[in-house]
Amino acid sequence: MASDKTSVHSSGNGEAPHHQTWTPSSWKSKPIKQSAVYEDQKQVQKSLAKLNHLPPLVPFSEIDRLKDQLRKVAEREAFLLQGGDCAELFDYCTQDGIESKMKLLLQMSLILIWGSHKPIVRIARMAGQYAKPRSSPMEVVEGKEIPSFRGDILNGYKTDERSLDPERLVDAYFHSAATLNFMRGSISSGFADLHRPLDWGLGHVRDPELQKKYSNTVEQILDNLDFLRATGHDTGSRELSTVDLYTSHEALLLDYEQSLTRSHKHASSEQNQAANASGQEQNLFYDTSAHFVWVGDRTRQVDGAHIEFLRGIQNPIGIKVGPTTSSSDLLTLLRTLNPAVEVGKITLITRYGCGKVSTLLPEHIKTVETSEHASSVVWQCDPMHGNTRSTSTGTKTRQFADIFSELQQSIAIHKKAGSYLGGVHLEMTGEAVTECTGGSEGLDDDDLSLNYTSFCDPRLNEKQSVELAFMIASHLKE
Numbered sequence: 001m002a003s004d005k006t007s008v009h010s011s012g013n014g015e016a017p018h019h020q021t022w023t024p025s026s027w028k029s030k031p032i033k034q035s036a037v038y039e040d041q042k043q044v045q046k047s048l049a050k051l052n053h054l055p056p057l058v059p060f061s062e063i064d065r066l067k068d069q070l071r072k073v074a075e076r077e078a079f080l081l082q083g084g085d086c087a088e089l090f091d092y093c094t095q096d097g098i099e100s101k102m103k104l105l106l107q108m109s110l111i112l113i114w115g116s117h118k119p120i121v122r123i124a125r126m127a128g129q130y131a132k133p134r135s136s137p138m139e140v141v142e143g144k145e146i147p148s149f150r151g152d153i154l155n156g157y158k159t160d161e162r163s164l165d166p167e168r169l170v171d172a173y174f175h176s177a178a179t180l181n182f183m184r185g186s187i188s189s190g191f192a193d194l195h196r197p198l199d200w201g202l203g204h205v206r207d208p209e210l211q212k213k214y215s216n217t218v219e220q221i222l223d224n225l226d227f228l229r230a231t232g233h234d235t236g237s238r239e240l241s242t243v244d245l246y247t248s249h250e251a252l253l254l255d256y257e258q259s260l261t262r263s264h265k266h267a268s269s270e271q272n273q274a275a276n277a278s279g280q281e282q283n284l285f286y287d288t289s290a291h292f293v294w295v296g297d298r299t300r301q302v303d304g305a306h307i308e309f310l311r312g313i314q315n316p317i318g319i320k321v322g323p324t325t326s327s328s329d330l331l332t333l334l335r336t337l338n339p340a341v342e343v344g345k346i347t348l349i350t351r352y353g354c355g356k357v358s359t360l361l362p363e364h365i366k367t368v369e370t371s372e373h374a375s376s377v378v379w380q381c382d383p384m385h386g387n388t389r390s391t392s393t394g395t396k397t398r399q400f401a402d403i404f405s406e407l408q409q410s411i412a413i414h415k416k417a418g419s420y421l422g423g424v425h426l427e428m429t430g431e432a433v434t435e436c437t438g439g440s441e442g443l444d445d446d447d448l449s450l451n452y453t454s455f456c457d458p459r460l461n462e463k464q465s466v467e468l469a470f471m472i473a474s475h476l477k478e
């Protein structure tokens, strides 16, 4: 368990905390939103002690490597693709479930490589996306008011499993570990070999036009690889035989995140050198529950517990930015979470909605790009969360055209402002679900009941996701 203290200093406009001591548990002295209040405190302590004892889920070195790759995104030399379920369930930890999501990420990244001629950084919303913020703590099911489903790490979706169960904290760790293990095993045995991209198939996408477009793209890539091989440039290099696939989730349940936060001495770090020069010993802390964690739209209060926790860890961090984010809060968040202005440390995940993006994004770009954080952030568009609506029968859905429009407008706004849209953040699945309307299949509200399986927000299906990847690729080509 990480118990050493470290000091994290925030510079800035006076709103950011100064010289306050950070510890993995200092968030507990701050006001918290979406907190988990358990009845069985004894079992909570038992679960947390177990988590403290277990090994990291991801190693420090991989977290550093991702941060390095995100620096390249911020420097406009790479593009970031992040995606997966809104709420990952323990039940999704199956061979088929994991493979279909990995395949989809690989297929989309291949299309993006072809479009952008840039390396793609892939981050899955997977292997730990088990905690969900909710707009209301209670909901009415069949006339009865019961606690809302808060994600498998807290309670179950079944109506008789809605009390918070502390044993789920440990279950979440083991489901993350099993998911990660299978992802790593698949990749190391050649699943992601770029020499065989047709093996990834197009799963449920039966649309002949999209199949053709995809095969043509793959053929072009294979032609280029043949050319490289013929000219002696591709000798089975690691770059083409395997990929890095990182994991991420919302850092919502801070007891869990704290338990997996570990200290590590980092000889080459500037902070450490400075500390050593002044005779102090200083450790750096990593949240080893995932490579990348983000703070959600509902928990990013500048003086709140979530920001307090996140300001002390070395991981790259995402911040959801939406219609309720003021420019001054945005600046305070950057100064609090990235006082050293490390390039690539922060990803701004913007999610306004297609009707608001044109008025709100330019202002946020101006705020960041005229501050000391200019060129240090990764701008990523989440075209999902500002575009959720309910049908007349109360089903949560999103219109493909709205998602497409927010993305298209974001690309154009960044181009005009001279900033770089470096990534997309999507809720998607490799299954043929019917949760978002529109797309070339033309799904309408009545079709949603055909195969609606999300337990939280509506996801793009494989076909809609691939269509979106082609659209982004064609913009990146310009």
Ligand code: PEP
Pocket: 086, 133, 295, 296, 297, 298, 320, 351, 385, 457
């Ligand atoms: C999410 O990413 O699932 C989510 C809840 O997003 P936001 O915090 O942006 O609403």
Ligand code: MN
Pocket: 086, 087, 385, 427, 456, 457
């Ligand atoms: Mn969601």
